[in-house]
Amino acid sequence: MKPDPHLASLASALSGTVSGAPALDTLRQLLDVMPAMVGLLDTQRRHLYANQAYLDYMGRTLDSLIGTTVGDILGPETLRNNSAAVERALDGETVQVEGWLPRSGGGNDYVTRVHAPYRDPDGSIAGYFVIMQNMTERRRTQDDLFRLAYYDPVTGLANRLLLVKHMADFHAMGEPFTVVIVDFDRFVDVRTSLGQGFANEILTDVATRLSVRAGSVDLIARISDHAFALLIGGTQDPLAVEERLSTIASLVRSAKTASGASVFLSASIGVAASCDTHTRPEDVLRDAEIATGRAREQGGGRHAWFDPAMHARVVEQVRLEHDLRRALERGEELWVAYQPIVEMVTGGLAGFEALVRWNHPERGNIPPGVFIPIAESTGLIVTLGAWVLREACRQIAEWQDKRLPGSANLFMSVNLSTRQLNDPDMVALVREVLRETGAEPSWIKLEITESAVMEKAEQSIRLLQTLRGLGIKMSIDDFGTGYSSLSYLHKLPIDSLKVDRSFVMAMHQSEENRAIVRIIMDLARLLGFDVIAEGIETSADANLLRALACDYGQGYHFARPMPAADADRLVGAEHLPWQVPR
Known part of the structure; x- marks a missing residue:
């Protein structure tokens, strides 16, 4: 094998003379470079x-x-x-x-x-x-990467990953710990209205206040866009934690920017303590988040301790959400019930309200009060609402040809959710459905709750005006139970006010309650609206509403919500079950 000339040169340089001087000089040169x-x-x-x-x-x-x-x-x-x-x-x-x-x-x-x-x-x-x-x-590069991976760049606090690592350390050592989550209510609105810079300053101020005044904690972390978590090691006295929660709520309310500007801010606070049933440290964080969600559901600005029933409820909601998605995809389990709306003076059939129902293949009928909130919170209500609207329009178009000769057109009331009200594609959807089903716009009455309208009043008015321009009729549902403003009510392009069942049921209890219903009807007439009363259960309810000149009514006194086949028999009938024989 031929020697490498470069290695040979190095060997020659290092071998030197007998004295070794050249070799040492070469080695020195090598080390110095x-x-x-x-x-x-x-x-x-x-x-x-x-x-x-x-x-x-x-x-x-x-x-x-x-x-x-x-x-x-x-x-x-x-x-x-x-x-x-x-x-x-x-x-x-x-x-x-x-x-x-x-x-x-x-x-x-x-x-x-x-x-x-x-x-x-x-x-x-x-x-x-x-x-x-x-x-x-x-x-330094490693430290920078560590900071990026484990610390929040806005507040300088630890992030969710580092919180979980610390919890894992406690869990590995068998040490108990408690997690407190502080989730700011309506923080998205604050950021949207006042800007990201303002929001960041508020977050930084709260982070500083928590670090100084929240008591002894092992770690404070920012775990989401608008939530902090406090990790407290050791067994905690619930009363002491309660006192600390009051302090934390006060710190959030007193938040300010660097310039001293403030905004009202409250927090939903959830608490969970580790226990033997937690197999992973992340389970404690999950439970604290579930408790936070419970506090938010109760109106925000309060706190809740986790209990196992909350977890079971969340698991149930997740399962129902999955099943509801499947039902929407298959189109087999969902169906529309129709409740008659009656002309109060004559007792004639004026129209129907379309109400979605769910016949689960394993659980049977699931009440709307159970699955509608899930659909609202997950956004499925947009798809579900579109399906109901299409079914209702198809049905009213079919029934229009079956009504008694010379009678007025029937109308179909369809509920419009808050999510649908904020959907930019809503107007396009209505146009498409009307075109597909052949339904006339004047046959359709969309019902919106006053709270949904007032949440984004100006935006809602613009949408309602556009829908009204198509010829669609509009109704305010559950009137009197929300937080409507009379300054906006006369601006709303609506045709009807629907009196909430709670007022109807209370009419016979006192003159004051009857006066409330009377005032609503007088207000409606003044503004040019007709009135629909819901929840009419007795002939006494119906007679009193007739005396108050109510235009339309619906409730169990007339008929319960029914399948389309049963409702079909009412359309065109010369005598209706609730009419008094002449």
């Missing part, structure tokens, strides 16, 4: 030799370095910190350590150090080598 710092010390830890990189770090020449110790240059603490590795090297081991090392000129560098024994020709240990590599930039 190396970026690694190389030093040779005797058994008394005094320097015997160092290359140029080592000399530069220590700020010495070779002559001034020889005979000194590391402690003479970098201080006695550095000498003590290295003593364990040095002793092992002098015992014949090669030891690698890393850590922060002071510079002779001030400051610190992160350095990896190898301590290796230096042996005489006879094999005895005559000292040790120190080979060092400056890793400061790499360490």
